[in-house]
Amino acid sequence: MRQLAIISGKGGCGKTTLTAAFSSLSENTVLADCDVDASDLPLILKPQVLKTEDCLGLELASIDLKLCTGCGICREICRFGAVLENFTINPYSCEGCAVCTVACPENAVSLMPRVSGQVISSITRFGPMAHAKLDTGEEASGKLVNVVRKRALELADRHSCKFILIDGPPGTGCPVIAAITGTDLVLVLSEPTVSGLHDLKRAIELTAHFRIPTVACINKYDINEKKSLEIEAFCREAGIPLLACLPYADITTEAMMEEETVIEYAAHSGDPGAVEFANIIRNLWGEIEMRLSDTS
Amino acid sequence: MKIAIASGKGGTGKTTVAVNLALALEDVQLFDCDVEEPNCNLFLGFELEPVEEVTCLFPEINPDKCTLCGDCADFCRYNALAALPKKILLFPSLCHGCGGCSFVCPAGAIEEKSRSIGIIEKASSDTPLTFFHGILNIGEAMATLVIRSLQRHIDESRPAIIDSPPGTACPVLAVLGCADYCVLVTESTPFGFHDFLLALEVARALKVPVGVVLNRDGLGDSRVEDFCRAEGIPILLRIPNDRMIARLYSEGIPFVKEMPEWKEKFEEMFETIKALACKSTGVQ
Amino acid sequence: MKICISACGKDPDSEVDPQFGRCNYFVIIDPEIGSVTSIINPGSEASGGAGIRAAEAVVGAEVDTLLTGSVGPNAFSILSEAGIETHSGIKGTVAFALREYQSGKLALLENSNASTHSGMNKS
Numbered sequence A: 001m002r003q004l005a006i007i008s009g010k011g012g013c014g015k016t017t018l019t020a021a022f023s024s025l026s027e028n029t030v031l032a033d034c035d036v037d038a039s040d041l042p043l044i045l046k047p048q049v050l051k052t053e054d055c056l057g058l059e060l061a062s063i064d065l066k067l068c069t070g071c072g073i074c075r076e077i078c079r080f081g082a083v084l085e086n087f088t089i090n091p092y093s094c095e096g097c098a099v100c101t102v103a104c105p106e107n108a109v110s111l112m113p114r115v116s117g118q119v120i121s122s123i124t125r126f127g128p129m130a131h132a133k134l135d136t137g138e139e140a141s142g143k144l145v146n147v148v149r150k151r152a153l154e155l156a157d158r159h160s161c162k163f164i165l166i167d168g169p170p171g172t173g174c175p176v177i178a179a180i181t182g183t184d185l186v187l188v189l190s191e192p193t194v195s196g197l198h199d200l201k202r203a204i205e206l207t208a209h210f211r212i213p214t215v216a217c218i219n220k221y222d223i224n225e226k227k228s229l230e231i232e233a234f235c236r237e238a239g240i241p242l243l244a245c246l247p248y249a250d251i252t253t254e255a256m257m258e259e260e261t262v263i264e265y266a267a268h269s270g271d272p273g274a275v276e277f278a279n280i281i282r283n284l285w286g287e288i289e290m291r292l293s294d295t296s
Numbered sequence B: 001m002k003i004a005i006a007s008g009k010g011g012t013g014k015t016t017v018a019v020n021l022a023l024a025l026e027d028v029q030l031f032d033c034d035v036e037e038p039n040c041n042l043f044l045g046f047e048l049e050p051v052e053e054v055t056c057l058f059p060e061i062n063p064d065k066c067t068l069c070g071d072c073a074d075f076c077r078y079n080a081l082a083a084l085p086k087k088i089l090l091f092p093s094l095c096h097g098c099g100g101c102s103f104v105c106p107a108g109a110i111e112e113k114s115r116s117i118g119i120i121e122k123a124s125s126d127t128p129l130t131f132f133h134g135i136l137n138i139g140e141a142m143a144t145l146v147i148r149s150l151q152r153h154i155d156e157s158r159p160a161i162i163d164s165p166p167g168t169a170c171p172v173l174a175v176l177g178c179a180d181y182c183v184l185v186t187e188s189t190p191f192g193f194h195d196f197l198l199a200l201e202v203a204r205a206l207k208v209p210v211g212v213v214l215n216r217d218g219l220g221d222s223r224v225e226d227f228c229r230a231e232g233i234p235i236l237l238r239i240p241n242d243r244m245i246a247r248l249y250s251e252g253i254p255f256v257k258e259m260p261e262w263k264e265k266f267e268e269m270f271e272t273i274k275a276l277a278c279k280s281t282g283v284q
Numbered sequence C: 001m002k003i004c005i006s007a008c009g010k011d012p013d014s015e016v017d018p019q020f021g022r023c024n025y026f027v028i029i030d031p032e033i034g035s036v037t038s039i040i041n042p043g044s045e046a047s048g049g050a051g052i053r054a055a056e057a058v059v060g061a062e063v064d065t066l067l068t069g070s071v072g073p074n075a076f077s078i079l080s081e082a083g084i085e086t087h088s089g090i091k092g093t094v095a096f097a098l099r100e101y102q103s104g105k106l107a108l109l110e111n112s113n114a115s116t117h118s119g120m121n122k123s
């Protein structure tokens, strides 16, 4: 089993478009959509749901008003301002730290399990997929990402797949770490914007820490060639192979409007620009597949 | 009045809208509450000075008093403490500073100390705009604490524009929870629409009135517009899918500076928001 | 000597799980007396700090050596504090990983980042 994670410093720079395109090019692949905050892959891949399970997050305090004497100790001790004046709990503030449960002299507070989202196993036209949906106000956690990856592994086993393609969450926090640990290769997607290089550096620091082989790719390289050159120079210096530079192209949006991957869209639109764009991605995937098979 | 600029996902142009709006107006304040990726100043290029350090309490264990009973590590819901046979280890980056361990320690061996988790900075006084931002140190989890400290610097007597963190999690709730109006920035594409709906759900849960800025207008279809019309959500502004704007963005130049006709449009948008925010507080 | 291996299941035929903090089980084998036991990894269900819970459990099981894939910096500091030797690079089944270790094929982790290719090179 070979695992590839695709990450970027921040959201919205074409990561999902690229993952979707790869999924239509690769054989024997399971998708793991770990961009759980705003999971967009399903919009293109139209998964048929096989199984859904609740994922529990941090617990939530709950006060039994029959036992509560209104002494106010819990309100005072809660560092997150989660106990309201009428001794109910504001679920958006409560961090489930449990201090109120031990502080309450009447034993009136208990912690309840809280569902933070659903993890879903599905099948798409390109193969099996694991993804998740977060409930409002819930945070992507390392745990949720990990459950998605576990489901992906199970699907890979059941369907004898060779690769797992992970669409990583944005940022560099705990969920990202959970998305990249134990993978064989990380592709960092960058954009030539003011924050692009900075985001790329942070992503690479992370993969360097875990010593995961890392490659990079620039999206919309032509909106600012100067910045793209800077990114290129940085990659060269850091020893990160820059596998591709994708141009700014409306085809990505056009394909999305049709709810297709760019590869599918290029195949039937016949637009030469689209075909060219699809070819760049095809070559990029070829490179990646080679490296993935290599890294044993 | 506090106007939060938000979006369901990063990369939709939220920061662009916040910065351009602030620059188009006179006598406003801009607060960058995206403390994990505070990017506003990349476009503003202001000279910044530190205002305050944001701290969080963490436990310190006195080895002379500790009996190694392990109660503290058992209690900690965030796994920030590990009880080893000869020592209790603390992992500060996981600690939420809840104070539970010192509360439960039977030996009184835990004392709480404060540690810096981030910083608040502001633009030095000779800039045309009041600007504050907060930076959460890399590896720290408590973004909400930095946001709350930042919010304490808002001057309530003047309009404040707040660049909210992306997404729908705690930090966003902290920002939207105290806003009078929420501007959602989105693109009219399947992805944009989907992310927009998630953000809208949050704004509605917190009962904040919402208006929409359509970014990269012209790309995609009319699904966001159709939805907004049906739901009675105003479209405040359309920013076209324009190469010039994309290029200025990539160079870190706010486009109101180079394209003065936009100054007026942002001013108009602000007037609309003022009217709408008044109306909605009047009704409630 | 007790050797602990991060795994998907409870016995020597189970597949190993290279993710230390999030694996389902730790299989603990003592080759000298031929005993095999297993413990559930309390980290697998943690929202955060999974590696810490896992390392605490491994230390609690009084093992001498850990065979796994990658270990984060927090978990590694616990393991080294407790004097547990950590070797990385496992694959295949638990039994296979044990044989690989015994024939000296698994690299000793010098710091949490070390991999088979990096040697003593700290960066």
Ligand code: SF4
Pocket: A063, A067, A068, A069, A070, A071, A072, A073, A074, A075, A087, A103, A104, A105, A106, A107, A108, A109
């Ligand atoms: S501490 Fe217990 S009794 Fe006192 S107000 Fe809180 S819940 Fe009620």
Ligand code: SF4
Pocket: A060, A061, A077, A078, A079, A080, A081, A082, A083, A089, A093, A094, A095, A096, A097, A098, A099, A100, A101, B098
């Ligand atoms: S569990 Fe913690 S955060 Fe929630 S109400 Fe109790 S003390 Fe406050």
Ligand code: SF4
Pocket: A097, B057, B058, B059, B075, B076, B077, B078, B079, B080, B081, B094, B095, B096, B097, B098, B099, B100, B101, B102
């Ligand atoms: S203060 Fe709370 S979060 Fe921090 S170590 Fe103590 S119990 Fe854990």
Ligand code: SF4
Pocket: B061, B065, B066, B067, B068, B069, B070, B071, B072, B073, B088, B104, B105, B106, B107, B108, B109, B110
């Ligand atoms: S609860 Fe107090 S005495 Fe017990 S291990 Fe923790 S610090 Fe030591």
